Amino acid sequence: MLILTCPYCGIDADETDLAPGGEAHVTRHGADASDDDFEAYLFHKRNPRGVHFERWRHVYGCGKWFHAARDTMTLEVFGTYPAQTLVPPKTLQTKIKKKRPDWKGFKK
Amino acid sequence: MKRYSAFAIAREALRHHTGWQRAWRSAQPKKAYDVIIVGAGGHGLATAYYLGKNHGIRNVAIIEKGWLGGGNTGRNTTIIRSNYLQDESAAIYEKARSLYETLSQDLNYNIMFSPRGVLMLAQTEHEIRGYRRTEHANRLQGVETRFISPAEVKKIVPIIELSGPRYPVLGALWQPRGGTARHDAVAWGYARACSDMGMDIIQQCEVTGISQKNGVVSGVSTTKGDIACNKLGLVVAGHSGVLADMAGFRLPIESVALQALVSEPIKPCMDVVVMANTVHGYMSQSDKGEMVIGGGADGFNNYTQRGSFHHIEETVRALIETFPMISRLKMLRQWGGIVDMTGDRSPIIGKTPLNNCFINCGWGTGGFKAIPGSGWSMAATMATGEPDSLAAGFGLERFREGRFIDESVAAGVAH
Numbered sequence: 190m191l192i193l194t195c196p197y198c199g200i201d202a203d204e205t206d207l208a209p210g211g212e213a214h215v216t217r218h219g220a221d222a223s224d225d226d227f228e229a230y231l232f233h234k235r236n237p238r239g240v241h242f243e244r245w246r247h248v249y250g251c252g253k254w255f256h257a258a259r260d261t262m263t264l265e266v267f268g269t270y271p272a273q274t275l276v277p278p279k280t281l282q283t284k285i286k287k288k289r290p291d292w293k294g295f296k297k
Numbered sequence: 298m299k300r301y302s303a304f305a306i307a308r309e310a311l312r313h314h315t316g317w318q319r320a321w322r323s324a325q326p327k328k329a330y331d332v333i334i335v336g337a338g339g340h341g342l343a344t345a346y347y348l349g350k351n352h353g354i355r356n357v358a359i360i361e362k363g364w365l366g367g368g369n370t371g372r373n374t375t376i377i378r379s380n381y382l383q384d385e386s387a388a389i390y391e392k393a394r395s396l397y398e399t400l401s402q403d404l405n406y407n408i409m410f411s412p413r414g415v416l417m418l419a420q421t422e423h424e425i426r427g428y429r430r431t432e433h434a435n436r437l438q439g440v441e442t443r444f445i446s447p448a449e450v451k452k453i454v455p456i457i458e459l460s461g462p463r464y465p466v467l468g469a470l471w472q473p474r475g476g477t478a479r480h481d482a483v484a485w486g487y488a489r490a491c492s493d494m495g496m497d498i499i500q501q502c503e504v505t506g507i508s509q510k511n512g513v514v515s516g517v518s519t520t521k522g523d524i525a526c527n528k529l530g531l532v533v534a535g536h537s538g539v540l541a542d543m544a545g546f547r548l549p550i551e552s553v554a555l556q557a558l559v560s561e562p563i564k565p566c567m568d569v570v571v572m573a574n575t576v577h578g579y580m581s582q583s584d585k586g587e588m589v590i591g592g593g594a595d596g597f598n599n600y601t602q603r604g605s606f607h608h609i610e611e612t613v614r615a616l617i618e619t620f621p622m623i624s625r626l627k628m629l630r631q632w633g634g635i636v637d638m639t640g641d642r643s644p645i646i647g648k649t650p651l652n653n654c655f656i657n658c659g660w661g662t663g664g665f666k667a668i669p670g671s672g673w674s675m676a677a678t679m680a681t682g683e684p685d686s687l688a689a690g691f692g693l694e695r696f697r698e699g700r701f702i703d704e705s706v707a708a709g710v711a712h
Contacts, residue, residue, distance in 0.1 A: 190605065190606055190607065191597075191605065204597075204605060204607070205607050208596070209596040209597035211551075224697060228696060228697045229547070231640070231696070232549035232640050232696045232697075233547040233548070233549060234549070234550075234551050236538035236548070236550055236551050236552055236598060237538075238536070238538075238539055238552075238600045241598055243597065243598070259597075261552075261598050261599045261600050261601075262599075262600050262601065263601075264599060264601060
């Protein structure tokens with residue numbers, strides 16, 4: 190079972206206590222966006238085999254949204270961090286790079 | 298290639314089975330082909346088969362990373378039905394279902410198609426309304442379905458519990474011509490026929506790159522060297538996103554693990570397929586006697602081919618409510634497949650941003666039933682360069698244009 194540590198309440202939460210919320214750090218384009226941007230925002234979600242950044246919500250806990258870095262191939266969790274961040278923390282990126290030398294780095 | 302027949306069995310029985318041929322050649326890649334299909338699952342092999350049969354294109358290679366039919370073709374619950382709400386879906390799934398009826402004769406390979414009937418239970422008032430709407434839609438589409446009463450359900454499936462603890466059975470949508478087929482045999486039958494037409498099936502050959510210039514694909518790099526082609530077809534289900542990355546475009550697809558499990562074999566007790574979408578579980582009995590059970594999909598992206606454990610509990614709980622007699626069955630195996638989910642839960646067939654590169658993906662949790670129709674349509678699209686009438690609605694551009702073929706609402710979860 191996937192276990193993520195909620196960065197707010199510090200609880201190791203089972204996936205049954207959590208709700209997945211899809212790709213993290215998505216730019217939310219509005220009505221004035223170009224067709225390309227709006228299409229990408231709505232449909233072109235990243236779907237990597239390997240390192241992935243996601244939104245999760247601690248529904249049966251504190252109820253808050255947070256971010257997680259995870260490997261979609263092995264389900265290894267690299268770390269979790271608060272939702273109020275526009276890019277993954279530097280320390281987390283360094284940690285992932287160390288564990289996955291092939292990883293091409295975070296791209297917005 | 299020698300044909301399979303009752304006479305062949307008798308002949309081989311008399312000579313200690315020494316005369317059977319290999320079903321397909323083990324091929325090494327040539328330098329170039331007219332068409333390369335990436336992915337030797339059901340959809341890829343069917344595409345190659347109909348390219349040869351319907352369009353006379355036989356200089357074809359089918360490249361497979363693992364082994365033939367080892368992805369979702371060998372991991373599904375083998376259900377075949379075409380009772381979809383939207384016209385585009387009903388057309389392609391009904392084409393597939395009707396091709397399945399004569400596929401064994403067409404391929405000279407017994408795919409064990411069993412039109413035993415598919416029941417989709419209605420367990421809430423909303424589901425009754427939904428399925429009645431589907432029934433009317435199906436009548437207009439020429440797909441034979443009927444909404445039946447709980448008493449009729451009990452007659453068709455004596456082991457069912459009509460007044461379950463959470464959701465009683467209020468009726469069902471019945472497609473008598475739906476059913477099951479042997480999934481491996483579908484892949485093997487197509488592979489044998491493709492090989493017989495002179496096509497090369499190259500297994501354990503992973504595509505590592507797609508060479509292109511000015512929006513035109515010239516070939517692929519693989520673990521067995523570079524291979525050139527005039528047209529490229531990407532038919533790789535769960536890994537479509539990975540290949541699209543290589544080709545330099547993005548797909549509206551996210552990959553998740555979908556699970557299935559199978560029980561120990563028991564005596565025949567249920568001769569139809571039953572799907573319960575509200576409680577979420579579906580079940581049929583294989584010819585060996587195992588209860589084949591389809592479970593839930595994970596809510597988060599992953600490529601693990603195993604799936605989350607708690608879904609097994611949810612699925613089994615739902616099925617025990619519906620079929621109390623299975624409560625003491627032992628489960629033999631559980632597995633997962635990587636399904637490619639699109640935003641509207643309908644597939645993508647057609648052109649890509651690259652000129653001579655075509656894609657067939659996004660079948661999500663319901664690809665097996667579509668294999669012959671999907672291959673038929675993809676072959677026509679690749680041969681002519683334009684989507685045929687079946688594929689027309691399923692183009693990649695529909696997301697940008699907002700022309701969804703929304704089956705997620707129509708089908709609920711199981712699909």
